[in-house]
Amino acid sequence: MFQILVVDDERSMRDFLKILLTKEGHQVTTAPNGEEGLDYLQNSKCDLVITDIRMPGMDGLELLESIKEHSPDLPVIMITAFASPNDAVQAMKHGAFDYISKPFNVDEIKSVIKSAIRKGGGESDHTRKTDTFPGIIGQSREMIKIFDMIRRVAPTPANVLIYGESGTGKELVAQAIHKHSHVADNPFIPITCSAIPEELMESELFGHVKGSFTGAISDKQGLFQVADNGTAFLDEIGELTPIIQTKLLRVLQEREIKPVGGNQIQQINVRIIAATNRILEDEIKAGRFREDLFYRLAVVPLRVPPLRERKSDVPLLVRHFLKKYSRLLDKEVREISSYALQVLMNYNFPGNVRELENIIERGVALESSNIILPENLTLPSSQSNNDKEEESHSIKSTGTFQAVTSEKELYELGLEKVITNLEKQLIRHALEKTDNSKMRAADLLRISFRSFRYKVKKYGIQ
Structure with a gap:
C-alpha cells in the first residue's frame, strides 16, 4: 500500500481519483489547492503526488517546483483539462514524472501511476542498489x-x-x-x-x-x-x-x-x-x-x-543525516530550506561526506525551528567570507539596488514609495539569484512562500 496525495480544485476529480486509487489498494489524501497540498507534504510521508496544473492560488507548476526542491525523488504526475504544449514543457522541465490531459483513460492513468510508484516508491534501479x-x-x-x-x-x-x-x-x-x-x-x-x-x-x-x-x-x-x-x-x-x-x-x-x-x-x-x-x-x-x-x-x-564530484547526492545525504540527528538529538528538525541546501550545493566539502555529516549535526543542534536555515550552517569562515564577498560584489555589479542616496530624494518620493521600490528591487534580485525559483527566493529573503507570492502578484513582477 502506498500513500498518494491528490491535489485538485475540482471536488469531483478529487473524489473520483480517491475512489479509483483506494480500490487499487492505496491510501489517498486529497487537497483542494496547492497550499494545503504543500502543508500536508511538509508533515506527512508520501509516495506519489497527482496534481492539477490550473488552480487558484498556488498552481500545479508552483507546487511541483516546491516539491522538487525539498523532495527531488518524490514522483509527481500533472493533470489538466487545459492542455497546452507550454504547460507540458514546463511540467517536464521542472521534473514531473508525466503529464496527462483530462479527460483521461482510466487504464492509462493507472498504468502511469503504477510506473511512477515503481520508480519513486523504493523499487527503482538506484534504490535497489543503495538499499543493498x-x-x-x-x-x-x-x-x-x-x-x-x-x-x-x-x-x-x-x-x-x-x-x-x-x-x-x-x-x-x-x-x-x-x-x-x-x-x-x-x-x-x-x-x-x-x-x-x-x-x-x-x-x-x-x-x-x-x-x-x-x-x-x-x-x-x-x-x-x-x-x-x-x-x-x-x-x-x-x-x-x-x-x-x-x-x-x-x-x-x-x-x-x-x-x-x-x-x-x-x-x-x-x-x-x-x-x-x-x-x-x-x-x-x-x-x-x-x-x-x-x-x-x-x-x-x-x-x-570525493563529494564535490557527486554533488547530486548532497540532497540525499542531507535528508539521511537530518533523519539521523533529529532522532539522536531528540529534535524535530526534519527539513532544510532550499536556500540552505543551495549553500551546501555550492560548497566543495574538502572533508567530504564526514564534513557534511558534521555540518548537518551542528545545524540540527543549533536550530530552534523545524527547518535548517542558512544562518545555522557553520561552514569554514574563509569560504563563508568569500561567499559573502561574492554576493556583495554580485549585488553591486548588477546595479540591481538603486537605493535612495539623498535626503531630498527620500522626502520627494515619500517613505511608502521608497519601501515599495526597495521591495520590488529585492524581489527581482532574489529571483535573479535563484534562477526564478520562487521558493528559493522566499528563503533568500527570509519570508514565507505565501508572502512572497502575494508580493510578486501585488507588484506585477514577472
Missing part, C-alpha cells in the same frame, strides 16, 4: 559504478585497494565488500595503520609470545589471527614502515605469519582490503612504498569519488 549497502548513500552515476564494482568483486577472494580522500567512506565500501562475500559471517577487522605506534605495529598485526619483549606477560593473538577466515581492512596503508611492508608482503604471498618472539609459522586465510588517501604510485617513485607490495594489494583498485 547500508550506510552508503548515493544515486549519482559515480556511486552506481561503485555499487556495481562492489557486487562484482565481493564474491571473489581478490585483494582490493580502495583509493579516496579522507571522509569519502572507504571503510563503508570495505564493509560492503565483506558483507557480500563468502566470508560475510566471519570477522571483519579494521586496522588503522597510522594509529598504531611503530614499535607496536608488528606485535599488533602478527601477535607475540610470552617474554618476547618487556611487557609481554602472556601470549597474544595478532589482528591477522583474529581476522582468520574473514577480512582484514588495512586503512591508511601508505603509513606502514618499510619493515612492516616487507612482513606484510610475506603474509600476502605465503598466507602465513610468525608472532614476535615465536618460532612456529602459523597459516592464515585472510582477505586483505586496503585503503589509502595517498597516491601510492607516487610513493613508489619516492621510494617510500614497495612496488611488489602495491601489486599484491591492488589486484582490484577501486576509487571512491
Whole structure:
C-alpha cells in the first residue's frame, strides 16, 4: 500500500481519483489547492503526488517546483483539462514524472501511476542498489559504478585497494565488500595503520609470545589471527614502515605469519582490503612504498569519488543525516530550506561526506525551528567570507539596488514609495539569484512562500 496525495480544485476529480486509487489498494489524501497540498507534504510521508496544473492560488507548476526542491525523488504526475504544449514543457522541465490531459483513460492513468510508484516508491534501479549497502548513500552515476564494482568483486577472494580522500567512506565500501562475500559471517577487522605506534605495529598485526619483549606477560593473538577466515581492512596503508611492508608482503604471498618472539609459522586465510588517501604510485617513485607490495594489494583498485564530484547526492545525504540527528538529538528538525541546501550545493566539502555529516549535526543542534536555515550552517569562515564577498560584489555589479542616496530624494518620493521600490528591487534580485525559483527566493529573503507570492502578484513582477 502506498500513500498518494491528490491535489485538485475540482471536488469531483478529487473524489473520483480517491475512489479509483483506494480500490487499487492505496491510501489517498486529497487537497483542494496547492497550499494545503504543500502543508500536508511538509508533515506527512508520501509516495506519489497527482496534481492539477490550473488552480487558484498556488498552481500545479508552483507546487511541483516546491516539491522538487525539498523532495527531488518524490514522483509527481500533472493533470489538466487545459492542455497546452507550454504547460507540458514546463511540467517536464521542472521534473514531473508525466503529464496527462483530462479527460483521461482510466487504464492509462493507472498504468502511469503504477510506473511512477515503481520508480519513486523504493523499487527503482538506484534504490535497489543503495538499499543493498547500508550506510552508503548515493544515486549519482559515480556511486552506481561503485555499487556495481562492489557486487562484482565481493564474491571473489581478490585483494582490493580502495583509493579516496579522507571522509569519502572507504571503510563503508570495505564493509560492503565483506558483507557480500563468502566470508560475510566471519570477522571483519579494521586496522588503522597510522594509529598504531611503530614499535607496536608488528606485535599488533602478527601477535607475540610470552617474554618476547618487556611487557609481554602472556601470549597474544595478532589482528591477522583474529581476522582468520574473514577480512582484514588495512586503512591508511601508505603509513606502514618499510619493515612492516616487507612482513606484510610475506603474509600476502605465503598466507602465513610468525608472532614476535615465536618460532612456529602459523597459516592464515585472510582477505586483505586496503585503503589509502595517498597516491601510492607516487610513493613508489619516492621510494617510500614497495612496488611488489602495491601489486599484491591492488589486484582490484577501486576509487571512491570525493563529494564535490557527486554533488547530486548532497540532497540525499542531507535528508539521511537530518533523519539521523533529529532522532539522536531528540529534535524535530526534519527539513532544510532550499536556500540552505543551495549553500551546501555550492560548497566543495574538502572533508567530504564526514564534513557534511558534521555540518548537518551542528545545524540540527543549533536550530530552534523545524527547518535548517542558512544562518545555522557553520561552514569554514574563509569560504563563508568569500561567499559573502561574492554576493556583495554580485549585488553591486548588477546595479540591481538603486537605493535612495539623498535626503531630498527620500522626502520627494515619500517613505511608502521608497519601501515599495526597495521591495520590488529585492524581489527581482532574489529571483535573479535563484534562477526564478520562487521558493528559493522566499528563503533568500527570509519570508514565507505565501508572502512572497502575494508580493510578486501585488507588484506585477514577472
